[in-house]
Amino acid sequence: MVNFELNGAHVSFEAPATMTLLDMLRVELGVTSVKKGCEQGECGACTVLIDGYPMTSCIILAPQVEGRHVCTIDGLAENPLMKELREAFMENGAVQCGFCTPGILLSAYALLRDNKRPSEEEVKTAIEGNICRCTGYVAIIESILDAAERIAPD
Amino acid sequence: MEYDRILSDLLNRDEYLVVGKKTVRLDALDKLLGKARFTSDYIPKNTMTVKVVRSTMPHALIKRVDTSTALMVPGVVTILTAKDVPGENEIGYALPEQPFLNDKKVHYVGDPIALVCAIDETTAQEAMEAVVVEYEPLPAVFDIDAALAEGAPIIHKENNVAVKTKIRKGDIAKGWKDSDVVVEDTYWSPYQEHMCLEPEAAYAVPDGVGKVTIIACMQSPHLVREKVARVLGWKLNQVRVIQALTGGAFGKKDDTGPLISGYAALAAIKTGKPAAYIMDRSEVLSVTPKRFPVRFKYRSGADGKGKLTAVEVEITLEVGAYANRAPFWLWRQTAHACGPYEVPNVAVDGRAVYTNKVYGGSYRGFGNLALHFAAEQQVDKLAYELDMDPVDFRMKNILRIGSRTTCDQLLDNSVGIDKCLAGVAAASDWAKHREPVRIGTKIRGWGVGCAYHGNSTSRSTPDWSAASLMIHGDGSLTYRTAICEIGQGSPFGHAKIVAEIIGCNLDSIKIEQPDTDSTPDSKPTHGSRGLMMGGTAAADAAIKLRERIIRVASNMLDCPEAHVELRDSQAYNRKKPSVKIPFAEIVEEMHIRGENPASYGFYTSPRRFFDVDTGLGYNYAVYTFAASVAEVEVDTETGQVEVTKIWPAMDVGKVIDPLMVDGQIHGAISQGIGFAIMENLQLKDGVVTTTGFKDYIIPSALDTPEIDDTIVVEEPYKHAAFGAKGVGEPSIISIVPAVVNAIHHATGLRFSTIPITPDRMHKALKEAGKK
Numbered sequence: 001m002v003n004f005e006l007n008g009a010h011v012s013f014e015a016p017a018t019m020t021l022l023d024m025l026r027v028e029l030g031v032t033s034v035k036k037g038c039e040q041g042e043c044g045a046c047t048v049l050i051d052g053y054p055m056t057s058c059i060i061l062a063p064q065v066e067g068r069h070v071c072t073i074d075g076l077a078e079n080p081l082m083k084e085l086r087e088a089f090m091e092n093g094a095v096q097c098g099f100c101t102p103g104i105l106l107s108a109y110a111l112l113r114d115n116k117r118p119s120e121e122e123v124k125t126a127i128e129g130n131i132c133r134c135t136g137y138v139a140i141i142e143s144i145l146d147a148a149e150r151i152a153p154d
Numbered sequence: 155m156e157y158d159r160i161l162s163d164l165l166n167r168d169e170y171l172v173v174g175k176k177t178v179r180l181d182a183l184d185k186l187l188g189k190a191r192f193t194s195d196y197i198p199k200n201t202m203t204v205k206v207v208r209s210t211m212p213h214a215l216i217k218r219v220d221t222s223t224a225l226m227v228p229g230v231v232t233i234l235t236a237k238d239v240p241g242e243n244e245i246g247y248a249l250p251e252q253p254f255l256n257d258k259k260v261h262y263v264g265d266p267i268a269l270v271c272a273i274d275e276t277t278a279q280e281a282m283e284a285v286v287v288e289y290e291p292l293p294a295v296f297d298i299d300a301a302l303a304e305g306a307p308i309i310h311k312e313n314n315v316a317v318k319t320k321i322r323k324g325d326i327a328k329g330w331k332d333s334d335v336v337v338e339d340t341y342w343s344p345y346q347e348h349m350c351l352e353p354e355a356a357y358a359v360p361d362g363v364g365k366v367t368i369i370a371c372m373q374s375p376h377l378v379r380e381k382v383a384r385v386l387g388w389k390l391n392q393v394r395v396i397q398a399l400t401g402g403a404f405g406k407k408d409d410t411g412p413l414i415s416g417y418a419a420l421a422a423i424k425t426g427k428p429a430a431y432i433m434d435r436s437e438v439l440s441v442t443p444k445r446f447p448v449r450f451k452y453r454s455g456a457d458g459k460g461k462l463t464a465v466e467v468e469i470t471l472e473v474g475a476y477a478n479r480a481p482f483w484l485w486r487q488t489a490h491a492c493g494p495y496e497v498p499n500v501a502v503d504g505r506a507v508y509t510n511k512v513y514g515g516s517y518r519g520f521g522n523l524a525l526h527f528a529a530e531q532q533v534d535k536l537a538y539e540l541d542m543d544p545v546d547f548r549m550k551n552i553l554r555i556g557s558r559t560t561c562d563q564l565l566d567n568s569v570g571i572d573k574c575l576a577g578v579a580a581a582s583d584w585a586k587h588r589e590p591v592r593i594g595t596k597i598r599g600w601g602v603g604c605a606y607h608g609n610s611t612s613r614s615t616p617d618w619s620a621a622s623l624m625i626h627g628d629g630s631l632t633y634r635t636a637i638c639e640i641g642q643g644s645p646f647g648h649a650k651i652v653a654e655i656i657g658c659n660l661d662s663i664k665i666e667q668p669d670t671d672s673t674p675d676s677k678p679t680h681g682s683r684g685l686m687m688g689g690t691a692a693a694d695a696a697i698k699l700r701e702r703i704i705r706v707a708s709n710m711l712d713c714p715e716a717h718v719e720l721r722d723s724q725a726y727n728r729k730k731p732s733v734k735i736p737f738a739e740i741v742e743e744m745h746i747r748g749e750n751p752a753s754y755g756f757y758t759s760p761r762r763f764f765d766v767d768t769g770l771g772y773n774y775a776v777y778t779f780a781a782s783v784a785e786v787e788v789d790t791e792t793g794q795v796e797v798t799k800i801w802p803a804m805d806v807g808k809v810i811d812p813l814m815v816d817g818q819i820h821g822a823i824s825q826g827i828g829f830a831i832m833e834n835l836q837l838k839d840g841v842v843t844t845t846g847f848k849d850y851i852i853p854s855a856l857d858t859p860e861i862d863d864t865i866v867v868e869e870p871y872k873h874a875a876f877g878a879k880g881v882g883e884p885s886i887i888s889i890v891p892a893v894v895n896a897i898h899h900a901t902g903l904r905f906s907t908i909p910i911t912p913d914r915m916h917k918a919l920k921e922a923g924k925k
Contacts, residue, residue, distance in 0.1 A: 045351055090183065099350075133349050141855065
């Protein structure tokens with residue numbers, strides 16, 4: 001039995017030892033905002049926050065989150081920082097197919113939470129593990145810098 | 155119909171309401187909240203899993219398929235082979251040589267043989283390994299020369315040539331006589347993997363007797379319906395295909411959509427159970443179609459004044475195990491062979507050659523990316539030979555109104571390549587960058603690339619599109635198109651066209667997901683036709699509905715029709731703007747007066763033609779043009795190439811949304827840079843060995859160059875709504891040549907193949923004694 005917190009709510013789930021966190025979230029708990037892109041820990045589409053830090057849930061086993069806090073984009077719908085990120089992504093046209101979007105938002109959120117005014121290089125580094133094949137990253141990087149500006153204006 | 159003028163006359167507005175303006179996409183919020191649903195998000199837990207038993211041999215006869223042991227694995231529902239295919243066992247796109255499930259012969263490692271249906275993934279995997287396939291191996295060929303050699307093993311037909319193409323324009327012998335300089339080279343453009351973030355997924359549900367519903371990622375639900383119905387031996391109306399939001403496609407899912415839907419559908423109707431087929435990343439990389447590899451032998455000439463005189467090209471396209479899109483791909487390369495320049499004397503010969511490798515398929519640029527990689531280096535070389543500036547040389551020869559293309563098509567409208575080229579030259583301070591700059595171990599250089607890309611179908615295949623629009627009692631609207639949302643936002647572009655014509659609020663339109671039971675056949679989302687063709691069908695539907703709204707509104711407002719203005723989902727009298735009627739009231743009145751609140755839009759592209767013997771004719775409806783300048787830095791110690799800046803320009807006809815134009819251009823720059831210097835699909839004995847993101851490296855955020863503001867040229871296409879042309883494919887074509895020409899400028903080295911990896915660069919520098 002794995003006991004952990006998912007988006008602020010306590011979850012107990014009988015997870016087989018070999019089940020990935022990604023499969024537990026998507027298949028067993030119905031959290032489909034977490035995407036399966038590679039199952040190799042390389043594309044970042046399955047990014048979740050574990051105790052606040054972005055991790056790829058496809059290479060973490062479900063029992064490993066015992067006692068941890070797991071956060072997906074669903075848990076941040078009302079979060080003010082996430083709202084700013086969403087606004088910026090919409091206005092800059094940073095959303096295309098949308099498959100990488102939840103993962104990128106979580107990486108961006110973790111960056112801006114800890115670093116109010118990141119440089120462009122810091123933004124690029126923060127989302128380096130999140131592959132996007134549609135946008136060429138330009139609008140995404142601009143959006144994250146924009147959101148930072150909105151939260152902590154000069 | 156000359157839509158660009160019809161619409162501006164009809165709307166009679168000083169400024170458009172939404173067309174040409176930045177707007178937030180209607181699908182953005184769902185995607186940002188993680189609520190947008192892709193295929194695998196629809197599949198319930200415990201759905202029967204389908205897995206495909208694939209050939210482990212590159213070329214072999216199938217002697218026996220034994221499923222008896224596999225069927226005994228607990229949890230296996232059934233295993234399907236070719237004998238279970240009720241309809242035609244055929245899934246080829248252009249040529250009928252591709253079995254849906256192979257039972258006689260396999261043509262590459264990955265050819266499908268059987269479908270294992272089981273209660274879960276683990277069981278399916280176990281059963282799959284227990285299926286015994288006995289082969290009689292045949293000699294295999296892994297490159298085009300081996301396939302063309304005398305006595306080569308025959309893959310499908312004698313001499314392994316799937317299809318040939320030809321162009322004869324002017325007098326090539328005279329062309330060489332008129333040439334003062336001639337440059338020759340052979341180029342090789344390799345496979346490229348699309349690397350869509352979403353792996354292929356299909357979900358099929360049996361729906362009573364004689365009907366199946368499919369939800370899958372794809373680019374053309376009606377093509378999927380046609381192919382699946384053929385395999386099942388059913389009528390088109392027995393197969394319902396719904397396109398789920400698709401997580402990247404770039405051409406790939408135009409080819410995989412019918413295959414994966416067929417696997418899930420056959421499993422569902424044979425077992426009577428819902429069935430799910432989901433590929434994993436390594437399966438995507440190993441077995442699904444890639445950008446076709448191709449070899450070009452080029453010979454190009456120019457006279458002393460800098461005018462192109464002759465171009466002769468031999469194209470050898472490697473198609474892999476099946477021709478798939480090759481006839482159209484090869485034709486597109488043939489028809490664009492000179493690049494966006496006027497050349498009086500042209501000879502092109504193309505052939506598409508089978509090998510026992512993963513086959514080629516649709517990919518953004520459809521042949522033109524590779525073609526321009528070669529053609530644009532030829533042009534650059536001629537400029538250097540003549541000691542002319544590469545931009546000036548191009549400008550002397552560039553296509554303009556009144557020019558004739560490679561296949562002698564007269565261009566009489568919508569040609570903006572000269573403005574694109576002049577634009578990027580000015581923006582990048584081209585004239586100031588004529589000498590490479592050394593900075594420590596690095597050398598910085600600048601290169602230019604031009605491109606053109608015919609919109610819509612090749613080979614003069616007739617093209618048309620359809621759309622439907624319905625206004626409801628509260629004034630909200632439902633819009634239906636089978637042009638798929640695959641990331642590019644085309645359907646949203648249609649919605650903007652509708653909103654502009656109807657005068658409704660943009661957010662009052664709901665775009666339905668394509669569903670063959672209710673959505674008209676708009677033809678596929680490919681060929682840069684999604685907005686150009688699909689959007690014009692949307693305009694047709696909107697114009698018809700607008701006429702009825704105006705008729706009723708003029709009566710309700712008691713003013714002539716010409717005085718009615720539609721805006722903000724209300725009708726106004728232009729002369730008395732204080733009087734207005736909301737759409738909801740007009741719709742009620744429409745019903746009472748017998749004015750149909752639904753409309754069907756249909757648009758057919760002008761008839762085209764070409765002569766098979768010479769390849770000449772009116773080949774493409776219209777061309778989109780692009781030019782880019784690239785700045786690169788080459789590290790002479792490590793061989794690492796970094797693309798530091800791109801200046802892009804494109805003649806898009808008319809911008810429907812600048813954010814979407816930029817979105818396509820920025821994404822294409824990244825994919826183009828990936829292809830030019832990073833992405834390196836490896837095969838050994840016909841087996842793909844780079845099977846994931848860790849060994850098939852594509853650009854990350856850290857590989858993003860600085861990108862200058864897009865120079866947008868608007869030379870409207872007279873037959874499309876607002877004059878808009880396709881952007882998605884042309885955006886990538888000029889990037890690769892700009893980068894390779896910049897690398898040459900920096901290093902003096904010409905690369906006849908890509909990617910220009912650090913290894914390759916290091917070796918070339920060493921050989922040239924530049925290190």
